[in-house]
């Protein structure tokens with residue numbers, strides 16, 4: 486038996502024609518907090534990812550591609566105290582009853598992959614991946630955003646911290662961003678942090694009623710987060726709070742000093758920020774964040790990361806130190822807009838083929854060019870010569886190849902330089918045109 490006809494469709498034996506859509510139904514839109522990236526904006530996007538791939542590849546990092554969803558436990562190990570895990574996760578059950586979640590960040594998936602595959606350390610990987618957080622959407626804050634990141638697993642050498650931080654910094658600089666600042670901190674390790682937390686806890690207990698509503702409640706379970714809180718009540722109350730940097734143990738101090746010396750040696754400027762604890766429970770020792778000062782304060786973090794020397798164990802692997810960062814592509818592009826850098830490319834292709842003889846020449850010439858590595862395009866639908874020339878101009882191409890009846894019968898192509906004021910044109914033999922185009926574009 487064939488499929489039953491769709492409700493509301495007209496049925497003619499052997500033919501099913503769908504009715505037009507109900508007129509009152511509004512057209513679909515991308516879900517709140519998500520967006521489509523279309524050309525020409527997508528070319529800037531591609532440029533940022535490409536630049537990052539080059540920088541990371543040059544530093545010996547290999548691309549890692551993880552699934553977009555994982556067993557929910559992978560992310561819960563990141564820390565139940567983390568807002569991203571507590572309140573913002575896209576958690577769901579699949580048809581097989583498995584508890585899964587869309588990736589809210591990249592680190593947990595990379596660490597899960599490390600534990601699963603046990604590559605030889607140090608394992609240096611980069612990624613460009615979507616992340617999903619159920620946040621209140623606003624400019625620069627999305628429910629699906631995209632991160633460029635690196636993770637290095639298997640070395641606690643402070644020079645790795647330096648490498649990772651400088652790599653992120655190089656991306657901003659290479660895009661032409663001048664107004665990105667780096668804040669640096671160390672939040673100690675399992676040896677020195679417990680003692681510091683006792684001091685901080687005692688300090689906060691005396692000022693509990695001066696804190697913001699959220700931290701009055703969460704101060705005991707999340708004392709470090711109080712330091713990071715941007716609300717004025719918490720800012721004022723923690724003005725004179727003990728600083729982790731003053732209470733680091735000897736190995737953490739030595740580690741942090743080497744990180745600082747490395748950044749100084751490589752000319753990467755930073756400011757110390759003893760409040761910088763970042764939003765995930767997994768961090769140890771070095772934490773850092775990049776802020777685009779050209780953007781509005783609340784959403785100006787264009788990247789951040791740090792060390793997580795206990796996370797591999799947390800996810801069932803052997804004791805293995807790790808460090809990495811995530812950079813928000815959308816925010817980097819907003820920062821580029823604010824600083825007026827990274828304009829979209831002016832041209833989609835280098836050559837436009839105009840064919841007034843029916844389309845065979847356009848079909849054959851564009852593919853000869855493309856197969857020779859030249860970016861080329863053409864019009865379809867047998868448009869008029871005038872309309873084709875308009876499209877050629879709009880494409881931003883440097884050269885137009887024109888084939889009219891005369892050229893077709895003589896086996897030639899007219900080659901016009903579009904961006905020259907004089908619109909110089911020359912006649913080229915058809916078999917020589919690809920070589921001549923390459924010569925002119927070189």
Ligand code: HAM
Nearest residue numbers: 590592626627630786787788789790791809810811813
């Ligand atoms: P994160 O600070 O949560 O860290 O995110 C990294 C970057 O992603 C932020 O600095 C920001 O640029 C961007 N971002 C985060 N949330 C949003 C959002 N809702 N809309 C737009 N952009 C956003 C992490 O995710 C850690 N996994 C980074 C890391 C890697 N730490 C160690 N390794």
